[in-house]
Amino acid sequence: MIAFWILALLMIASAVFTVTARRPVHSVVGLLVNFIALAATYLTLQAEFLAVMQIVVYSGAILILFVFVIALLSSGVRPFDVGPDRMPRILVPAVVFAVLTLAGITVTALHTPVTVLQTTPTNGTTGDAGAFGSVANFGVALFADNLLAFEVTAFILMVAVIGVVLIAGDEGPGGVVRRRPKRVIKREPILKARPPSPELVEGSG
Amino acid sequence: MNVAPENYVALSAVLFFIGVVGVIARRNPLIMLMSIELLFNAANLALVTYARAWVNNAGHIFAFLVITVAAAEAAIGLAIVAVTFRKEPFVDVDEVSALRG
Amino acid sequence: MLLYLVWLLPLVGGVGLWAFGPQLKSWAGPIGSALVGVSFIATLFLWRDATAARALDVPLGSWLPGWSFGLLLDRLSLIWTLIITGVGFLIHVYSIGYMDRDRAFARFFAYMNFFVFAMLTLVLSDNVIGLLVGWGLVGLASYFLIGFWFYKPTAVAAARKAFVMNVVGDIGIMFAIFLIVAKLGGIGYGLIFANVGSAFTPHELFLVCLGLFIGCAAKSAQIPLHSWLPDAMEGPTPVSALIHAATMVTAGVYLVARFAPLWSASPDAQELVGAIGALTAIAGAILGCAQWDIKRILAYSTMSQIGYMIMGVGIGAYDAGVFHFLTHAFFKAQLFLGAGIIIHALADEQDVRRMGGLRKQMPFAFAAMLVGVLAISGVPGLSGFFSKDAVVYGALQTGHPWLYAVAVVTAGITAYYMFRLLFVTFFGAYRGAVDPSDLGIRHPELAGTAASPGHHPEEEEPHPHAPGWLMSAPVAILIVPTIAIGWLDFGSNSAWKQFFAGFFPRAADAAGAAPISEAVSTLLVLLAVAIGFAVAYARYGAPAALRGAIARLRTETIRMPGVLVNAYYFDAAFEALLVRPARALGGWFDRTVDPHVIDAGVREAAISAQWLGHLFRSFQTGLVRAYALTLAFGVACIVAYYALAFGGGR
């Protein structure tokens, strides 16, 4: 109970920080905290494997990409950040819609209470092998019952990889080189095979 | 599950709300992308909550797939940002309007 | 597991040779042959499983309840599989020699292997859908192979004709399958045969059998869908031997034998099939007497012999019909391969009028052809004698005296035209140097007797030469079964009858005892054969006839009745009744419907799409956040709907 409220407050605070931070890197840090808190929340919900995945994939791969791109783009040209909107015109409808959404979801959620099948932890606590949400449980669900979805997702990832290489690679569509190729350093052999000097040849003869 | 699922769903709604504001109000493409990640995670939280409430790990699977798709989305989004930025150093999405009809 | 191997090895060959043909070069032939050979050996290993009490049935997978697909190897399909792979293997080996100078060597073997795969699919399937798939694939393979020399317009036309006619048959089978599925909800043979009596009314059963028989008639060249078979001789000779003599054209026989329970339950259908078979037998035999192209003679004889088989299985003498298929596969392959040796040696000359006297130059080919002719004519002791006798007597046993009479007469005609072929080709003097017009040949290229451009004739000397061992060995091997295989069915309790004991329904026995005994019947047939031989000898083989051969051939060619030359005007009738109206209809559509209805529709659709695009262009501002706002609006709407619809409690 206490854990939930601490985590909830932490998540909300970090999310607000993410959205309002001046610099993208601050946003990343906020989001990182948010994700870790979310992973902890997953643990309280007995989604053990998902919690680990949340950190490994989201924090360890996706979010680090943001850091990478920020570092890549901020190398020299000009500080890569835009502050909070100077023109809050769009902020008003945004907040209106968002509040409407929030209110709607909250009303719906609170007025249709969810039937909880089991209030106690299902077959063992988090951490037991084979329990609900554990690696084994998740693996069976993923590879036995939802194999097609899994394969489709793999396909989506592959398409994304190809797309990214095409978008950001050195070559544009059709194999056209976008950027000038790198300067090639011509190496000269350190030891050149020189012809033996005539004196030496004569001397030896 | 000591805390009622409604609380988790409400938390998810709040996070979603923050994410929506971020996407609409910010002009920095990276922060917009991060706000989208927030949206994904808000949805995931709801999924995991219902999965726990109904003891059905289809919700976990779905959340996992969402994470995967989010990875693809982030990769493509960042690639686009990198390319755009390489061409002309705009960091304001309002100034990037090559798609105007 | 082994059955998978039998089934898929030729497919591997077909795909592999097609894909890697240019790299394999001359290895394509041996590889393709070896795959079929291995398939044959594997089938031999399966003999015991197939002849066990429960036949070998390997499931492949299922789609809907009652819709499981699988491979079935029982006694019937075992016979077919052995012939397809065994004779197929020999013909593959033969082709290595026959096609040695062709440019598309690998493509040929790819097609051949593909054909073997398709044929195996047809016979091994344990359900009607698999059968139909095999049926269609076989037609496709046949289309490929007839049109193998696609630079010959005649070959292309023949391939198209064969394909179209086969598709007519496919439609018949599909119709039958629809009926079966509609009535039974399943596709497996076991299910169908178990419910023959209960699920169909006699009327429906007749319709099913009719649909199936339309397929048979198309594939097995039965009247009136026969006219593609002689034209199919445009393909390479090994193709004619394998597909249009030994295996594919007998698929109709297989179909009738496979669905024997259906036929036995529908006497009307049996009568129809038997009558059509007999009609085809005699009609084909008569046309065989009027042809000069060696392959066309053999093609009409094939048509006639399949008529026998269809008659046999149609009237209920299933094992006799299947036995005739077995012997025919050997002796007809033998005849075609022997003819192929001659054609190959004479640089693609196929007109028997321009042969003659080849006995001395090509003794091996003569021996091979002689054995084949003796076998097909039904000379006692050779294979054809036993099987033909069984079929003919079967007609009498099952109470069809008229069909019996036709069959006996046909046996005589068969002997006549086969010996005619033998005498004209091998006796007398060589006529290759004689001017064609002296022989009555007016337009060699129109008669289909011109040297085909498949090989490179300019490189070849048109002189009779001995075949290479790759071509002679298969023929030599085939001689053995051509002579001996008939003894399987010798006597009243023969090995063959035991093999199929209890396999086929024998309802036809109830028709009563035959009016004459089998010995008398055999004597009658032999008498007809002897008359046929005597006439042939008198006209073409006697010393006097041989001396005036050139003049005689000339008068015969000129005075040939038009009804025979044009094969009873079947093609002309099809042309007038079907092709011309179809062309006219197509032309009308081309001029009227296409530009004013279809094109106009497409054009209007494009214009409206353009207009819509202009309309929506204004929404495309390029502002990402505006898009996001729109999305948020949409989400808000959806949430609002749910909040209003479900928010007030459950």
Added chain:
Amino acid sequence: MTSAVPIWLIVLVKALIVLFVVITTFAYSMLFERKIMGWMQLRPGPNRVGPWGMLQPAADAVKMIFKEDLTPDTADPLIYRLAPFISLICAMGTFAIIPFSANADGTLWSVGNVNAGILFIFALTSIGVYGISLAGWASGSKFPLLGSVRSTAQMISYELSMSMSVIGVLILAGSTALGDIVNAQYRLWFVVPQIVGFVIYLITAIAETNRAPFDLVEAETELVGGFHTEYSGLRFGLFFIAEYLNMITVSCLATLLFLGGWNGPFGLPSGGFVGLAWFVLKAGAFLFFYIWLRSTLPRFRYDRLMDFGWKVLLPVATLNLILTAVAVALWPHA
């Protein structure tokens, strides 16, 4: 636990013991490295402070603590200060679940036992990257930034192969719990059937910890000090500790995953303190190997490094994984 001692107290005591041991190990592994490198290069190594230089780590610590802590003007203060702590916390966190030995009844000698133990460690190491990359970015100068970009790319590239190589072990053991993995090696260490995986793990482990010959992140000749160029004093010390702790973690992990953990070779006794001795011996050998490599091999060129990671290691690791999976599927009980 039947005793009246509350569980959180036991965990706390355990954690403190491990923390103490780990910090000491870190200090002496540094000395160990300097000594060994000295001998390898035919020089004595540190020998002034205490007998054989035994008190050198303490002297270093004193120096670090009292050095001035500088923050550059161009730096982003928040991130600049945060980064070292991220590194250190992640480096230390792994020790919470590494089992060092086991009792005869199977109780593990670890602070906590997590079912998805190996995944947990991966999660922590993947967060550890942030320490370096954020530090590089926040320093606000060029060399650290380059070091940071390099390290991020390198870590992402090599973490993939590392996971792949480890999954082979997971398939063989059929569990993600570290204790189960070690127990599965009772008869045969996984280094034998997974020799390819072990070699890949070895290479990627060195790359993950940014050690020579993969220390492009802090290549002195190119980038001065890499991501920590601007750091000094205790904050630099934290990075330093984190690096060595990571080395120790990776060594422990190699011991657990491939070298049989606390199992003795040839059925020699194990468990309890004997097992702990085996464990320390193996991890120490792995550490020695690390140092040996550093003093032997030259540094990679950066593009070669990336090529090697993506075009050699990843395919080989994938192939190894596929072969392992097929083998396990064919002979499930062998």
